[in-house]
Amino acid sequence: MNEERQHQLFRLSAVLYADNNYEVVPKTIHRKVIESALLECGMEEYSVHQIIDFIQERYSITFDEESVREIVTSKKEEGFLTNHRNGNLYVCLSEKRKQTLQAKISNKTIDFFISEFQGNNTQLVARVDSKAILYKFLYDIFSTNTYSFQKLINNKKDLSGIINLENSNYSEKEKEIINNFLQWDNFEKNKAIFNIASYALEYCMLTNKNGSSSIHLDNLxxxxxxxxxNIIYRVLGINGENRQKRSKTFLKKFNDSGEKIxxxxxxxxxxxxxxxxxxxRIRNYDSPRVNSILFQEVEVQRDIYNFYHKWRIGKINYNLDLFIAEIYSIYDxxxxxxxxxxxxxxPFDINDKKVDELLKNxxxxxSTFKQNEGNEIIGSATIDAENILWIEMKRENKVQNIFDxxxxxxxxxxxxxxxxxxREDKTPIVLLPSQWMSILLRYLNRTEDDFKSFVSFLNLKNSEVLIxxxxxxxxxxxxxxxxxxxxxQxxxxxxxxxxxxxxxxxxxxSNEQIFENAKKYAKSKLENEVEKLKIQNNDLTGKYNEISADITVxxxxxxxxxxxxxxxxxxxKRKLSDKEKENIHLKExxxxxEIKAEMRKWQEPAKWLIALGFLIILFMTLQFCxxxxxxxxxxxxxxxxETITNTVQKTTLTxxxxxxxxxxxxxxxxxxxRLISKxxxxxxxxxxxxNVTVKYK
Known part of the structure; x- marks a missing residue:
């Protein structure tokens, strides 16, 4: 592909840096729809999901979360005010942006950053066409994403030289230029590269309208x-309500289109x-004393633990066997x-030696592939292998392309x-939900609610969690x-x-160490006034851990x-028991x-009243002596x-x-x-x- 064609491709992909050619760039239209929605909302602050639902309800247009987030958080979009709160992104329009909504913002395309890079590295890029080198590299990045999708259309597509860019034929000088460009600390430049790489799917859709590579709904x-x-976990709500909602929309699309699940x-x-x-694993550290409401107050990933504690809230009987039965019921x-x-x-005989050998391979x-990638192995590689072979056998060698x-x-x-x-020249078996939805939504009416499900299956990087x-x-x-x-608590x-x-x-x-550390931390907070006890417990716990470690070794x-x-x-252990008794003694x-202190407080008014009584006695005594x-x-x-002559007054005062x-x-x-009655x-x-005993129970 020549440089001019690559330039046009990059301009199309750099949506966030697009010029006034909004008819070509879909995301310019997306931005205007979001701005229009926020204008109707007035000064009210809306979350990303509320914006998606608002646009669907008011405009009958389907948006995905990634597009909304990318638009409202872009640095060039100065008119959006954002606020991260409780794991959600909230957005509103600034007053200035409302008044100048139609104004255009100057764009910084990839060409802008390449020119700036050349100006800052004149010696490095001297006597070479650095722009052509960087164009070729960026296009290679772009093509790795594009070709992976094209393999669905053409199973003969060779990915061996594309998946790993390190195998590309670049000279040492070219690699130095590329690496310096990538390592240049410029957020907007990095964002521009990201948009080029992530825009591969739309590019592939736009450039495969004719010929054998065309995708038509009737053929799908x-x-x-x-x-x-992992899809079942999401749709059951184990991975959170948002993912459940989007996953159900995703699966509903299959029912609506007559596809089998x-x-x-x-x-x-x-x-x-x-x-x-x-x-x-939950059962190992489950306790009726835990208040599940607290679990919901800490931001953690949505998984089986979060699902369990949410289910547990408000229940009198939260036996874990009932929890399993509840999940199975939801599954049914x-x-x-x-x-x-x-x-x-x-569709295969597990006892067949060839099948058994193939499954083992x-x-x-x-397993090896996942480990080499440095990723956590998701699920059982054995089950993955069975499913792969299962579908291969069901295909009966009809694997020419996505249509067949x-x-x-x-x-x-x-x-x-x-x-x-x-793997070999076969139409891939594994599809990401976002891949299939991207295909369908490209040719279906985007006013359908189904496109919302696209967001939940995109592999976005999660916010760092503490635990x-x-x-x-x-x-x-x-x-x-x-x-x-x-x-x-x-x-x-x-x-x-x-x-x-x-x-x-x-x-x-280990989990046991964490459990013990949590207990120790709680004890120190609740009994910090008993410093001596805290020190003894810490020392004893340390000694116990040392002895336990020695036993293990x-x-x-x-x-x-x-x-x-x-x-x-x-x-x-006996010493620990003795110390526990000592703890009880110290608590007593x-x-x-505290009882003595409360009794003193209770008797204190009586002591003051004795003084008052003495004054009354003194007052009465002095009348006669x-x-x-x-x-x-x-x-x-x-x-x-006595000198008062008025009888009534005299009697009253007396x-x-x-x-x-x-x-x-x-x-x-x-x-x-208060002082005498036993x-x-x-x-x-x-x-x-x-009262005190209940307090220190």
């Missing part, structure tokens, strides 16, 4: 699709055995809803897909061992989140020493101390009352003079109740003790 009907276990017996067995395996309803067949008849090849081939395997396993694509769901489950169980109070968990789970969770720690060395170490371990002392004392105001008050005696009687009664003191002490 009456196909059968086997589902991988099938689950092989191997996949169904893998799914059910996998659920049981996950639940067994899912099969009914989407008219899914379970293929129980293997496939299993080994898939009837059977496919839908999976979100990228490594399995790449393994499949690099995975399994470790969070273990941490919460450890915290719950120390306290059943949801507020105390939340306080400790929030402290751990703020500290990024430092010292409690790390990759090198030496138990295979000498049989006699194993028994010795076991005895020592039992001794440590703390309770007794020390009459000659110049400061004897009570007596003077009495004599003054009565008021003796009214304090009533107060003195009440004070005496109150003092008696029964009252015992009753009050018992109430205080009950």
């Amino acid at each position: 009907k009456n196909k059968s699709f086997y589902l991988d276990t 099938i689950i092989s017996k191997s996949t169904e067995t893998e799914f059910k055995d996998g659920i049981k395996g996950h639940v067994d 309803n899912f099969k009914k809803e989407f008219k899914i067949q379970v293929d129980t008849v293997k 496939y299993t080994s090849s898939i 081939t009837k059977y496919f395997f839908i999976s979100s396993d990228q490594s399995l897909r790449r393994w499949d694509y690099q 995975n769901s399994e470790k969070l489950h273990i941490v919460l169980t450890g915290i719950a061992e120390m306290t059943t109070s949801i507020e105390q 939340r306080f400790i968990l929030n402290n751990l989140v703020e500290n990024k789970f430092n010292s409690v969770v790390s990759r090198s720690m 030496h138990k295979t060395a000498v049989t006699s020493e194993i028994q010795h170490l076991k005895d020592e371990k039992e001794g440590i 002392q703390l309770i007794e101390s 020390c009459k000659t004392w110049s400061l004897n105001y009570p007596y003077k008050l009495v004599m003054w009352i 009565t008021l003079m003796y009214a304090p005696l009533i107060g003195l009687w009440l004070i005496s009664k109150f003092v008696w109740s 029964d009252k003191k015992s009753e009050t002490k018992l109430k205080i003790k009950n």
Whole structure:
């Protein structure tokens, strides 16, 4: 492809840097639709998913999450105000953007960055056509994505020289220029390269309208699709509600178009055995004291642990066997809803030596391929191999292209897909959901809601999380061992989140270590006033871990020493038991101390009233003695009352003079109740003790 043709291709792919030629660039139209939707919303802030639903409802146009996110977060789009909150991206239009919505923004195409690179590296690019070199390299990147799709159209497509760019024929000088361009720290340049690479599918659709490579909907009907276990997890809601909603829309598209959806017996067995395996891991650290609401308050990946804790909320009986039964019930309803067949008849004889050898080769090849890519092996390579062979046998050698081939395997396993694509000249078996939806939505009415499902199957990089769901489950169980109070559990968990789970969770720690660390952290927070106890527990825990580690190291060395170490371990356990008793004793002392403090607070008013009573007695006594004392105001008050001639006034004031005696009687009664009465003191002490005991339970 000549340089001018490549230039046109890059301009088409660089959607975010497009010029005013909006009729050619679909994403310019997408941006205007989003802006129009936000204009109608006024000043209200909308999430990306709300924008997608709003556009579908108001305009009957289907958008995907990736397109919306890419548009609203682009640095050139200054009119979008975004805010990341609770794992969602919220968007609104700035006031300035509302007023200047039709204004054009200057674009920075890949040519702009190549020119800038040449100007900053004149010595490096001297006497070579660096633009042609970079164009060729960028086109090679673009073509690797394009050809992988074209292999569906033409199974003879050779990917061996395209998949790995390191095998391309570049001189050392050309490699130096390419590497310097790639390592140049410029975000917008990197974004432009990304758009070129990611635009391959649309390019392939736009450039394959004629000839044998054309894709027409009529030629894609009456196909059968086997589902991988990872698709089942998504559509059941185990990977989150958003993915469930998009996955159901995706599968509904198959029903609407008359395509068959099938689950092989191997996949169904893998799914059910996998659920049981996950639940067994949950069971290892499950506790009725854990409050599942707290699990939802921490941002973790959506998986079986999140699904379990969400199911558990509000239930009195949350037995794990019931949880398994619930998942199986959802699975059965899912099969009914989407008219899914379970293929129980293997199209091959597992006892046949050739079949057995082929399955072993496939299993080994898939496992090795995934490990070489440095990726986590998703599911069982044995089940993957069975499904691959299953579909190969069902195809009956009708594998010329996507039109002739009837059977496919839908999976979100990228490594399995790449393994499949690099094999012999056959139409690939494994399809990503996004691949198939991209084909259909290119030729179906985009006002259909189905295109929303496209987003959930794109392999976007997830936001970094502090902890995975399994470790969070273990941490919460450890915290719950120390306290059943949801507020105390939340306080400790929030402290751990703020500290990024430092010292409690790390990759090198076993689940048991994490569990113990969580307990220790919770204990330190709840009993930080007992510093001495905390130190003893930490020391003892450290010693116990050291002894346990020594046992593990030496138990295979000498049989006699194993028994010795076991005895020592039992001794440590007894010490732990003694320390636990000591903890109880110290807690009892703390309770007794708080009871005494509360009793003092309860008796304190009576002591002050004694002083008041003394003043009343003094007031009454001075009316009858020390009459000659110049400061004897009570007596003077009495004599003054005697001088009053009005009988009513005189009687009223005389009565008021003796009214304090009533107060003195009440004070005496109150003092008696709080300071002298044994029964009252015992009753009050018992109430205080009950309250304090509940507090430190």
